[in-house]
Amino acid sequence: MxxxxxxxxxxxxxxxxxxxxxxxxxxxxxxxxxxxxxxxxxxxxxxxxxxxxxxxxxxxxxxxxxxxxxxxxxxxxxxxxxxxxxxxxxxxxxxxxxxxxxxxxxxxxxxxxxxxxxxxxxxxxxxxxxxxxxxxxxxxxxxxxxxxxxxxxxxxxxxxxxxxxxxxxxxxxxxxxxxxxxxxxxxPYVMNCNVTIDSQDLALGKEIASAIRGSHVNGLKGVQSMAFPHEGKIEIACNVESFEDQEPTETSDDSRYMAYSVLGDQFSYVSPHYIEAQIKKLASDRGIGTIGRALIGFTxxxxxxxxxxxxxxxxxxxxxxxxxxxx
The missing domain is CATH 3.30.990.10 (Formiminotransferase, N-terminal subdomain)
Structure with missing residues (x-):
C-alpha cells in the first residue's frame, strides 16, 4: 500500500x-x-x-x-x-x-x-x-x-x-x-488474537490460557490471556503486547516474533501464528483440538x-x- x-x-x-x-x-x-x-x-x-x-x-x-x-x-x-x-x-x-x-x-x-x-x-x-x-x-x-x-x-x-x-x-x-x-x-500497539479450542471445559481452557500467559515461567512474552465460553466452545482470548527490543539480535531470526519500528524505535510481538501453534500443542497434549484463530483487527x-x-x-x-x- x-x-x-x-x-x-x-x-x-x-x-x-x-x-x-x-x-x-x-x-x-x-x-x-x-x-x-x-x-x-x-x-x-x-x-x-x-x-x-x-x-x-x-x-x-x-x-x-x-x-x-x-x-x-x-x-x-x-x-x-x-x-x-x-x-x-x-x-x-x-x-x-x-x-x-x-x-x-x-x-x-x-x-x-x-x-x-x-x-x-x-x-x-x-x-x-x-x-x-x-x-x-x-x-x-x-x-x-x-x-x-x-x-x-x-x-x-x-x-x-x-x-x-x-x-x-x-x-x-x-x-x-x-x-x-x-x-x-x-x-505501544496491543493486538488481539483469539483461538478456539474444541472443548466445553472452561477449567481446561483456563489451564491453557495460564500456560501461555507472559507471566508464566514458560509463557509467551507480552501475552495476556483469558478463557471464555464462546459459541458452545471455549475461546482463549489473548492481548498481545508490543515490547521494545533492547537487544534486537535475540529476536530478529526467531520465527516466534514479528518486528516493526516507530520513530526509529524497534518493537516486537509474538506472531499470531505462533500463538495458535502453542495453543494447538497445549490442547493436543490434553487430547483435544483447536477450531480456528481470529485476529481482531490488525497486526x-x-x-x-x-x-x-x-x-x-x-x-x-x-x-x-x-x-x-x-x-
Missing amino acids: SSSRPGLRLAACLLNISEARRKHIVENIANAALGKNGQKHPEVSVLNIFSDQDYNRSVITIAASIDVLGNSVLAACLEAFQSIDMQVQEGIHPCLGAVDLVPIYPLTDVGVEECGAVARSLAENLVRHIPGCSVFLFGEADLPEKRTLVQRRKQLGWFTRRDFSALKPDLGAAPARRCGLTGIGAS PQECKNCAEYAIKKSIGEFWKIRGGIFM
Whole structure:
C-alpha cells in the first residue's frame, strides 16, 4: 500500500465498547468518530469494527492524524455514553464501563509519549462533557507511575466485575451506574488474537490460557490471556503486547516474533501464528483440538498500512471495504 502524505503523523485507537448486539448502535458510534452532520473529516478513518455477540463487546479501530484523533474518539465516546446503559448491559466478557477501554497507539511518526498526552486530554474532556463519567489511566497517560493496563485492571477488580461503589477513579466522581468506569491510556500497539479450542471445559481452557500467559515461567512474552465460553466452545482470548527490543539480535531470526519500528524505535510481538501453534500443542497434549484463530483487527504493520491508505484516499468507512474480521 502507498505511504502516507508527507508530514501526516498517524495514531490509532482501538475503542472497546460494551455493546455488540445492536448493530445500528455500534455503527452510529463508529460514524460519530468520522465527523458531524455528514461532514467527514479527511484525516480520520474507521478501519475495522469487530463485534462479538456472546461477549456483547465491540472493538472499533479508529485511525487518524494525531492532531485530530482525540476529538474524533471523544465524539465516538459521547455517542456511546448516550446509547449504552451499564445498568442493563449483559455479556460474558469482563467490563466496567459503557466505554470500557480507550487505548491509543502510535503508528507513523508519532511517539508513545505524545499519544499519552492525547489520552490524558481526552480523559479530561470526557469527564467534563459526560456527567457520571469516571476514568482510570494507564500506560503513558498514567503519570508519573505509568502503570500498565494489567496492573490497573487488577487493582480495580476488572476481571471479577463489578461493584461500582467501591471503585476509585483517577478522574471524575464515583462511577455512575449507567456509565461505569472507563480506562484511557497509551502504549505501544496491543493486538488481539483469539483461538478456539474444541472443548466445553472452561477449567481446561483456563489451564491453557495460564500456560501461555507472559507471566508464566514458560509463557509467551507480552501475552495476556483469558478463557471464555464462546459459541458452545471455549475461546482463549489473548492481548498481545508490543515490547521494545533492547537487544534486537535475540529476536530478529526467531520465527516466534514479528518486528516493526516507530520513530526509529524497534518493537516486537509474538506472531499470531505462533500463538495458535502453542495453543494447538497445549490442547493436543490434553487430547483435544483447536477450531480456528481470529485476529481482531490488525497486526501493527497492517494497521499502519491500512491507515495510511485509507487516509490518503479519504476513505472514512474503511471497515465497509474490508468487512468483518481482518485476517
